[in-house]
Amino acid sequence: MDRWILNLLKDTFGNKGGELYVEDLPATRLSSEYGTPLYVTSEARIRNNFRRLYSEFSKRTPFRLYYAVKSNSNLAILNILRSEGGWVDCSCPAEIYEASVAGFPAERMLYTGNYNSREELEFAIKSGVTINFDDGTLIDKLPSGSKPEMVCFRINPGMGKGGKEGLVFAGPDSKFGSPEKVALAGYRRAKEIGVKRFGIHMMTGSNVLDPRYFAQITELLMDIAGRISQELGIEYEFVNIGGGFGIPYRPDEVPLPIEEVASSVVEVFRRKLDEYRMGKPLLAAEPGRYLVGDSTVLLSRVCHVKQREKTFVGLDAGMSVLLRPALYGAYHPILVANKLEEQQEYPVNICGQICENTDILAKDRPLPKVKDGDLLAIFNAGAYGFSMSSQYNNRPRPAEVLVSGKGADLIRRREIISDLVAGEQVPPRLMNR
Numbered sequence: 001m002d003r004w005i006l007n008l009l010k011d012t013f014g015n016k017g018g019e020l021y022v023e024d025l026p027a028t029r030l031s032s033e034y035g036t037p038l039y040v041t042s043e044a045r046i047r048n049n050f051r052r053l054y055s056e057f058s059k060r061t062p063f064r065l066y067y068a069v070k071s072n073s074n075l076a077i078l079n080i081l082r083s084e085g086g087w088v089d090c091s092c093p094a095e096i097y098e099a100s101v102a103g104f105p106a107e108r109m110l111y112t113g114n115y116n117s118r119e120e121l122e123f124a125i126k127s128g129v130t131i132n133f134d135d136g137t138l139i140d141k142l143p144s145g146s147k148p149e150m151v152c153f154r155i156n157p158g159m160g161k162g163g164k165e166g167l168v169f170a171g172p173d174s175k176f177g178s179p180e181k182v183a184l185a186g187y188r189r190a191k192e193i194g195v196k197r198f199g200i201h202m203m204t205g206s207n208v209l210d211p212r213y214f215a216q217i218t219e220l221l222m223d224i225a226g227r228i229s230q231e232l233g234i235e236y237e238f239v240n241i242g243g244g245f246g247i248p249y250r251p252d253e254v255p256l257p258i259e260e261v262a263s264s265v266v267e268v269f270r271r272k273l274d275e276y277r278m279g280k281p282l283l284a285a286e287p288g289r290y291l292v293g294d295s296t297v298l299l300s301r302v303c304h305v306k307q308r309e310k311t312f313v314g315l316d317a318g319m320s321v322l323l324r325p326a327l328y329g330a331y332h333p334i335l336v337a338n339k340l341e342e343q344q345e346y347p348v349n350i351c352g353q354i355c356e357n358t359d360i361l362a363k364d365r366p367l368p369k370v371k372d373g374d375l376l377a378i379f380n381a382g383a384y385g386f387s388m389s390s391q392y393n394n395r396p397r398p399a400e401v402l403v404s405g406k407g408a409d410l411i412r413r414r415e416i417i418s419d420l421v422a423g424e425q426v427p428p429r430l431m432n433r
């Protein structure tokens with residue numbers, strides 16, 4: 001059933017003699033060399049994703065592509081995106097630090113936090129990044145006397161859309177962004193303290209596969225941007241429409257027609273720039289999932305198969321390694337990497353070893369008959385995969401490997417048990433008693 005994913009991603013993953021390949025390397029070889037669970041990322045896939053999205057927009061209008069660091073902050077991946085000419089959107093001081101370690105200069109960073117503390121704002125000011133304020137009043141929490149070079153506000157345009165309920169980031173129930181009036185007051189305040197350069201931003205939801213949505217939401221943002229610009233006499237240097245570009249996870253989903261998205265968004269963008277005489281800002285976007293989601297497969301071994309009324313296939317990867325299925329019922333395509341040619345006829349529940357009944361990666365999923373030691377491949381694990389992993393149940397976090405053609409590099413070592421207690425301290429009075 002999930003073999004469709006191999007057809008869809010055939011320039012990245014392959015089937016040779018019933019065995020899964022990542023670029024030119026067999027998954028079984030990678031798993032014996034690096035162990036499991038193992039996140040394996042294709043470098044070429046990330047580069048192709050970046051180029052496809054960037055070229056569709058940039059051939060129509062001056063365009064800037066930020067990468068949402070939170071989706072996968074591995075330093076090797078950040079380096080790939082930097083070398084492609086990407087900028088970064090950071091959600092917290094640690095991401096600003098990571099991006100700078102990966103070689104991004106402060107001028108290529110946007111800091112989109114929410115409910116920021118004064119200390120975080122001070123860190124951002126010292127780092128020299130552009131702050132994207134989630135609330136119009138946050139500007140008053142900057143260290144006294146500071147005058148940022150440029151400011152941006154995150155707009156909540158009143159509606160949002162997401163692939164799941166938990167992935168809608170705008171609208172009346174959303175904790176994010178500012179409505180027009182609040183943002184207007186924020187820009188006014190910024191002008192009062194002498195700020196001269198401005199951007200405007202929204203991020204309204206994630207994993208959207210409806211191509212028409214992006215132009216609709218851009219129209220709402222551009223109307224708000226236009227009214228604020230006319231009221232205050234400001235010009236924006238960039239208009240950032242956020243991320244949210246979806247990828248297919250389920251067999252019935254089709255890839256987002258990115259050409260159609262780009263041409264409809266740019267048409268609205270241009271029309272509204274003229275209507276409100278907004279000058280010539282850059283258009284920008286800040287995807288995470290679209291750039292890295294389908295670049296990565298999670299390899300995991302079968303540890304034990306339990307036959308009951310239902311069959312449970314227990315893996316060495318569970319919700320501590322890949323949280324999305326437990327967190328919001330996310331679907332990930334799953335294949336048996338060493339049995340690609342065998343009939344997928346047995347519906348099984350695929351679970352991990354965590355002591356929670358929500359530790360289920362897939363329910364009633366048809367697989368070939370599996371036994372201990374078989375290697376499962378969980379696709380589309382590159383975005384919000386490792387980045388949401390934890391040490392829950394005292395499971396060390398997995399390793400990550402980057403494949404490029406016939407070569408593979410370890411890009412994060414596997415944690416060992418002593419890493420679990422590395423930051424802990426026992427007061428002497430409790431020892432040896």
Ligand SMILES: Cc1ncc(COP(=O)(O)O)c(C=O)c1O
Nearest residue numbers: 068203206207243244287288289
């Ligand atoms: C502010 C912001 N920008 C961009 C993104 C990236 O979203 P996506 O991975 O759906 O493109 C997110 C995701 O949560 C976000 O919060």
